[in-house]
Amino acid sequence: MVTESDNIVAETAARIFADLADPQTVNKARDDSWKDKLWRALEEAGLTLAWVPEKQGGAGASLADGFAILSVAGRFALPVPLAETLIAGWLLARAAIKAPSGAMTVAPARPRDRIVLNADGTLSGSAVGIPFARDTQHIAALATGDKGASIALVKTADCRVGQSENLAGDASDVVTFERVKPIRSAPAPFDVSGLMLMGAAVRSVQSAGALQTILSLSVAYANERVAFERPIGKFQAVQQNLARLAGETAAALAAAGSAANTIVHSDAFDDTVFLEAASAKIRTGEASAEGSAIAHQVFGAIGFTNEHVLHRFTLRLLSWRDDFDSESHWAAALGELVAKRGANQFWPTLAAR
Amino acid sequence: MSTELNFDQIRLPPECDKLRAQVRAFLAEEVDAGTFLPDRPGHGDSHNRAFSERVGAKGWIGMTWPKKYGGHERTFLERFVVTEEFRVANAPVRLHFVADRQSGPILLKYAPEHIKQDILPRICRGELCFVIGMSEPGSGSDLFAAKTKATKVAGGWKINGSKIWTSNAHVADYMLGLFRTSPPTKENRRHGLTQFLVDMKAPGITVNPIIQMTGQHDFNEVVFDDAFMTDDHVLGEIDGAWKQATSELAYERSGPERFLETYYVLGELVRALGSAPDQRSAEGLGRLVAQLHTLRRMSVSVAGMLQTGKEPVVESSIVKDLGTVWEQKLPERVRELSAFLEPESGNRVTLDEQLAFAFKVAPKLTIQGGTTEILRGIIARGLGLR
Secondary structure (H helix, E strand, O other), X not given: OOOOOOOHHHHHHHHHHHXXXXXXXXXXXXXXXXXXXXXHHHHHOOOOOOOOOHHHOOOOOOXXXXXXXXXXXXXXXXXXXXXXXXXXXXXXXXOOOOOOOOOEEEEOOOOOOOEEEOOOOOEEEEEEEEEOHHHOOEEEEEEEEOOEEEEEEEEHHHOEEEOOEOOOOOEEEEEEEEEEOOOEEEEOOOOHHHHHHHHHHHHHHHHXXXXXXXXXXXXXXHHHOEEOOEEHHHOHHHHHHHHHHHHHHHHHHHHHHHHHHHHHOOOOOOHHHHHHHHHXXXXXXXXXXXXXXXXXXXXXXXXXXXXXXXXXXXXXXXXXXXXXXXXXXHHHHHHHHHHHHXXXXXXXXXXXX | OOOXXXXXXXXXXXXXXXXXXXXXXXXXXXXXXXXXXOOOOOOOOOOOHHHHHXXXXXXXXXXXXXXXXXXXXXXXXXXXXXXXXHHHOOOOOHHHHHHHHHHHHHHHHHOOHHHHHHHXXXXXXXXXXXXXXXXXXXXXXXXXXXXXXXXXXXXEEEEEEEEEOOOOOOOOOEEEEEEEOOOOOOOOOOOOEEEEEEEOOOOOEEEEEOOOOOOOOOOEEEEEEEEEEEHHHEEOOOOEHHHHHHHOOHHHHXXXXXXXXXXXXXXXXXXXXXXXXXXXXXXXHHHHHHHHHHHHHHHHHHHHHHHOOOOOHHHHHHHHHHHHHHHHHHHHXXXXXXXXXXXXXXXXXXXXXXXXXHHHHHHHHOOOOOOHHHXXXXXXXXXXXX
16 A cells, blocks of 8 residues: 555655755755765665565565655655665566665666667667666666566666756666676566556656645645735635646546555556556656646746745656656557457456456 | 545455446346447436336345345445446436435435335335435525525425426436525525425426437426425424535545446447557547546545545545546547548447437536536635635
8 A cells, every 4th residue: 555654664764855855955955965865864774675675685675665655755756766776676676686785777767778688698778768877876677688588787887878867857867788797687577568567656656746745835835825815725716726736636646556556466567557557657647747737827936936846846747757658658558458458348457446 | 624635545355246247247138138228328218117126126226225224235335336337338227326326325314214214225126216406596506595495384394496407306206405494694604404305296396397408308497386395304404404415425426427427438439449549549548548547446445435434525526526527528539539530430320429429418517416616616625725
């Protein structure tokens, strides 16, 4: 379950974020020194390797706990590679590869990018939009070779990292593997689609968290800001907009929560996981666009300034739509699956659970 | 009041699978027997007494109610399954559905014991049709402006005035009506209304039909001319109906009927697109599937939360807001996505007929049972804005 109240791990995460990654403080920071402090605290609490089993050097938290951490991270629009390190640790554990300490990310982050495991054991290929690549020490890659899919751990320093940023200014780099020798590699239990589904679920959970925050911020602001001698939240036009923002937030929470919960209870990345994770990525992507626009409308000019925190959430919401494939790509794939199964299977598929 | 939204992760338990199979088998038999046409929404009589009685005999009306009133003490999730299967099949449930969804639960809570024992078992058997008497010519969304009067007389009340947009009134056995028993007070304009159980066969009640733009007849005007109701037909507190009206709406607002009303055009679109649609159609279809899946997960979640005794008022209002806006827009999306299909596609005629009906039905979906504007006001209140 992605609920915070009964989850000690998520409460720990929330406390650390509140102390060391408060959006207001972070927004005013003149340099990145706060990131080191935050990362050390996260590592000490075992949160960065939450999804790595204890015998492989991790915290051995459950999948559910990890999703709960990420939901809280989304609420803070956390600009450090915590989600990426979690997924990387999870991916390495699938191949029983011991996770290193420090920040990690995963590649590819788009299903059409191919990383090839050559016969000599080296990796070739290129992957775009790799979140936080330049800020990490290691990359967990999913590569394809003659013998199927493999999971490989490589040093980021061994790769060529072409710098690029997403809308929010977070690193979203192009990583090129030029016959990179991995530290270790081992067969993967799924192909690149498994990584995409996990990534989609993770980004959906983060996005739902961020939407929950912009809803709270927007309602609080509407109750404070006075115009025409009334708090603007008393105007029906504003109320209707905020109700729509609540609707989009609710849809994102429900879809993301359902996808995460499905992965928690599944043994494999089957069609059920696909329906859930694809739907979550599509619907949270739509909610991110609608919701961000409404929040900005409520805040007016102040929300458009660099000094206000709103953009920390809205720009990440818009950017996260592209990671692990956009809602357009997921929708086309979901539509193709539904069409292939045919009209008679359509309702039974939807109503199966 | 809070901006924290919560949707518990609810999966339908295994007993629901068995029930679903039974419901599908029953509906297939009814289709075979010619009771209704699943592909032709809007055709045939949506009030079918014999069908409702067969549904009642299956135990699928009043499913969650106590056994001593003819109910079956099953879960909200089981009721959810029955409701969605009937809706997707376009089964004619109008005769019993209002009673099952809202009138029965209100009677359970507020009716005197002898009335409960008399009426609830008959609802469960599919024998009774209910109509809701809220709107008047001068009061629609503004419920508390109702003027139709109930005046105290010896042994009961005399009702005078009229109710409008009353779906089912022409076939209904009973109405749950909201009538003015006192003027509103300065402090509380919602004061002075009382909820009554009205026997539609009582003298002094006239039902005048109103035909809708679909050509169908659900709406009516109900005129009361000294219609007499005995004292035991008062439901709950005299002058205090406003306290009752707001609390038990969660199950009325968030059921699968709030997003599946035009589902048939989506099912038919999947048939029309075939097994290998082009990219534009596939993407459009995929988005609709994701949106519907999300609505359904939200609705299942609310049903599950109701089962555990929670009152997810904001969440259920959100389901209805998102759901009705979605089902209203669905025919437009299906029209766009089917625009480039070959005219001779196998089911083109069926799809076009369904779209024609759906476009005519669409406007009412965001009006009935609380307009979008009213719902968003309720959501805003829940968020702490009013």
